[in-house]
Amino acid sequence: MEMLVGIAAGILTSVSMLPQLIKVIKEKDVQTLSPVMIVVLLVGVSLWVVYGIMKSEWPIILSNAFSVLVNATLLTYYLIYRE
C-alpha cells in the first residue's frame, strides 16, 4: 500500500514540473527562472535521491531522480539562453 501511495505522490509531484520545463524548452524564455533557486532545489532533490537509496525506497529515488533531470535541464537552458 505504501508503495502505491509513494508512486502516486511521485508521479503527481513530477508531473507538476512539466509545464514549466516545456515552456522553457519551447520558448527559450529563461527570464522567469532563478538560477540560485534551481541550484538550491537541485542539491535538495539530489539529497532526497541519496536518502531514498539509504532507505532503499524506490518512490523517493525515482521521483527525485526525475526532478534532478528536470532541474538540471532548466539550469542548462538558463546558462545557454540568459541574456
Place this chain on the structure above:
Amino acid sequence: MEMLVGIAAGILTSVSMLPQLIKVIKEKDVQTLSPVMIVVLLVGVSLWVVYGIMKSEWPIILSNAFSVLVNATLLTYYLIYRE
C-alpha cells in the same frame, strides 16, 4: 545519518519554494501561477505526507507538510487575486 540527509534535503527543497511565495504575497501577482499545477502538486505533496506517516519518516512528513502549506497559500492567493 539518514535523518540528517533527509532533513537537509527537506530544508533545501522547502527553501526553494520561498521566493515564489514571497513574490506572490508581496506583489499579489498571480498571473504566472497555474492553478491546475498547484492542485496537482498539492495532491502530490499531501500523498507524500501520507507516505511519510505510513513509514514514520519525519523528514518526509515535515518537508511535504511545509509544501502543502506553501501551495495552499499560493492557491488561496490565486483564487483571491486572479482577474
